[in-house]
Amino acid sequence: MELIKSLKQTKLLKYVFLALIGSMVLAVSSKVKIPFYPVPMTMQTLVVLMIGIGFGWKLGLATVSLYLFEGIIGLPVFSGTPEKGIGLIYFTGPTMGYLLGFLIAAYVSGKFIYDGNLIKNFLKLLLATSFIYILGMAWLGSLIGWDKPIFLLGAQPFLLAELFKLLIATFAINQIKKINKLI
Numbered sequence: 151m152e153l154i155k156s157l158k159q160t161k162l163l164k165y166v167f168l169a170l171i172g173s174m175v176l177a178v179s180s181k182v183k184i185p186f187y188p189v190p191m192t193m194q195t196l197v198v199l200m201i202g203i204g205f206g207w208k209l210g211l212a213t214v215s216l217y218l219f220e221g222i223i224g225l226p227v228f229s230g231t232p233e234k235g236i237g238l239i240y241f242t243g244p245t246m247g248y249l250l251g252f253l254i255a256a257y258v259s260g261k262f263i264y265d266g267n268l269i270k271n272f273l274k275l276l277l278a279t280s281f282i283y284i285l286g287m288a289w290l291g292s293l294i295g296w297d298k299p300i301f302l303l304g305a306q307p308f309l310l311a312e313l314f315k316l317l318i319a320t321f322a323i324n325q326i327k328k329i330n331k332l333i
Contacts, residue, residue, distance in 0.1 A: 165209055168333065172201050172213035173220060177227035191311035192229050195282060198252045199259045199275055199319045204329030207260030214256045218249060247289025251282030264323045272320040279312060 179193040202210040221228045224237040228249070231240055241249065259278040264271050287304040294303075319326070 164333075165212070168205065168209060169213040169216050172205060172209075173217040173227070176201065176214070176217045177220070177225075180227065180229040186311045186314075189307045189311070191308075191314070193315065194229065194252070195255070195279055195312060196315040196319055198255050198282075199278060199315075200322075200326050202256040202259030202278065203262075203264065203319070203323060203326045205260065205333065206330055207257050209333065210256040210260040211253060214252045218252070221249070244290055244293055245286070248282050248286035250289070251285035254281040254285065255279055264327065268320055271323050272316060275316050275319050279316060283308075283312075 176194065176197050179197040182193055183190040184193070185191075198214060201213050204210075205213060217227060218241070221231070221236075222238050222241050226232040226236055228236075228240060228245070230245075234240060235243070255278045258281060259275060262274045262278070264274065283305045287300050290304045291298070291300045294300075
């Protein structure tokens with residue numbers, strides 16, 4: 151009985167450690183700005199998908215939740231922090247919908263089963279990523295008003311970069327899935 155209890159504790163510690171590492175990688179990915187057209191690109195959405203695929207939906211959701219919690223309590227983990235503010239004030243700003251969309255994207259990308267079909271895998275990742283933009287634009291619209299060009303402000307500038315990241319994730323799925331086998 152002690153052995154079973156010890157194994158459960160070890161497994162829990164491993165999951166906590168992986169969630170911490172994943173949240174740190176997500177934080178770093180938010181700070182890396184890659185020159186791209188028409189706006190600089192961060193790698194957050196790619197890392198969210200990788201966390202979902204590599205960790206599975208449960209640990210992926212826990213990892214992204216930890217990342218959001220870290221930002222809400224004031225750690226400068228979000229893109230634009232600390233320059234544009236930190237904590238709950240920053241979280242509830244224009245990017246809150248996108249940040250909450252990370253949860254659904256990690257969940258959806260973690261639930262899918264990926265095979266060798268690149269087109270189907272791409273479409274699955276596209277669906278997972280679309281939740282980031284749907285929630286992001288919904289929150290942005292409620293914040294700045296629906297009379298503004300929400301799509302032009304909240305999605306269009308990022309679409310080319312998003313396509314690039316989706317292609318990276320699609321072609322790297324088999325490598326990313328190896329993480330899950332180690333867990």
